[in-house]
Amino acid sequence: MKILVVSEYFFPYGGAELSLWELCRTLTRKSHQIHVITARRNGEPDYEGKEGIEIFRPFPTGNLVRRFIFAVKLHSYLKKWLQEREIDIIYNLGYVPTIPATRLARRYGVPSITLLGHFCGRKWFRLANPLLALFNYITEILTIRLGKHNTLVVQCPDTANKVSASTKAEIEVICNTLLDPAAIKRTREGTDFKKVREDLGIEEDELFLLHVGALIRTKNVYNLIKVLAGWEQKFKLVLVGDGPERARVEKLIQRLNLAGEVTLLGKRPHDETLSIIRSCDVxxxxxxxxxxxxxxxxxxxxxxxVIATRVGGVPEIKSPNLHLVDRLEEIGQVIDSGVEAVEEDIIMQEYSLDKVSEQYEGLFLRLAGSKMKDNQV
Known part of the structure; x- marks a missing residue:
């Protein structure tokens, strides 16, 4: 099967792109041909082959204007690309590539699948000023509505319910998180807790709290710090990740005199991030x-x-180590009541790389098979 993946970002940029990379690698090992069209960043080459995957980077992306230009240019580039090659499936990560990728797929008779890596909907109005919130909300809805995808993939039933009124496409619920058993095993067995904590400046009597993710409004790190500022227990909060909210977060840390309690590490390689996660208390x-x-x-x-807000598909994760809160103010109460890790292997069984990639492969083969039947008719 010849699969074209279209994504504004590709490995190693962020969690969703890392999962996409692992999916592509797994499908390549199963003898499928994977071609990726993505944006060019940080001096990357226009083209490279990586572990049997062809990666095309025709032009850059960036701020809002450059992302719009990327989408416009992508239409012309994809049109020529599809005229010159035979493809069985187009798989794109919303939102920027969705309209050009799915409309051209429909034009050339290629089934297309759109993954919604995130969907905020009306929650945008809690995250930004009214004009920006309205723009983001309309962009999400119009992209879903105007996209000509055969199938829309979301990661949880909650999102499926929210987007169902905006599309006539089939909706599939597939978790896009692929856990690599080898990486998890390597981290569990090889992490030196003491060294990691010493390197991060964690004192023996400090509770090591960790947040991993982009510093953007949806992650709500700003309010997390404000809540923890009033907590009496001795702690160190380590933030792994970067983003447009960093300057705002740094100013808050200074204003609240929390330089000794909050550490910003910025982005870290995935293996290092896993070791930090393994070493944290919560x-x-x-x-x-x-x-x-x-x-x-x-x-x-x-x-x-893990202590997590009750959002999206998080409440559906079954683990004795997951503690849900409705408000950030409840985090301290949960910790004070006692949070201890319990040994379990449910997560690796439910969200393994092999299991999730099989779900995607089955979806791709089904849609590719429909295309072949249509061509025979």
Whole structure:
């Protein structure tokens, strides 16, 4: 099967892109041909082959204007690309590539699948000023409505219910988080807790709290810090990740005199991030909007307690180490009541790389088979 993947970002940028990379690698090992069209960033080459995957980077992306230009240019580039090659399936990550990718797929008779990596909907109005919130909300809805996808993939039933009124496409619920058993096993067995904590400046009597994720409004890190500022217990909050909210977060830390309690590490390689997760006392998820976050499943698979806001598909994750809160103010209460890790292997069984990739492969083969039947008719 010849699969074209269209994504504004590709590995190693962020959790969703990391999962996409692992999916592509797995499908390649199963003898499927994978071609990726993505944006060019940080001096990357226009083209490269990586582990049997062809990666095309025709032009850059960036701020809002450059992302719009990327989408416009992508239409012309894809049109020529599809005229010159035979493709069985187009798989795109919403939102920027969705309209050009799915409309051209329909034009050339290629089934297309759109993954909604995130969907905030009306929650945008809690995250931004009214004009920006309205723009983001309309962009999400119009992209879903105007896209000509055969199938829309979401990660949890909650999102499926919210987007169902905006599309006539088939909706499939598939968790996009793929846990690599080898990486999890390597981290569980090889992490030196003491060294990691010493390197991060964690004192023996400090509770090591960890947040991993982009510093963007939806992650709600700003309010998490404000809540923890009033907590009496001795703690160190380590933030792994970067983003447009960093400057705002840094100013808050200075204003609240929390330089000794909050550490910003910025982005870290995935292996290092897993070791940090393995070494923490509690992983925190403060998000206002999520589907099924990679980091929550990784932390649970690594045997760490997680305290998470009740968002998206998080409440559907079954683990004794997952503690849900409705408000950030409840985090302290949960910790004070006692949070200890319990040994379990449910997460690796339910969200393994092999299991999730089989679901995607089955969907791709079904739609590709429909295309072949149509061509025979």
């Amino acid at each position: 992983l925190l998820l403060s998000s206002i909007c999520e589907q099924v976050p990679n980091v929550v499943l990784e932390a649970l698979a690594l045997g760490r307690p």
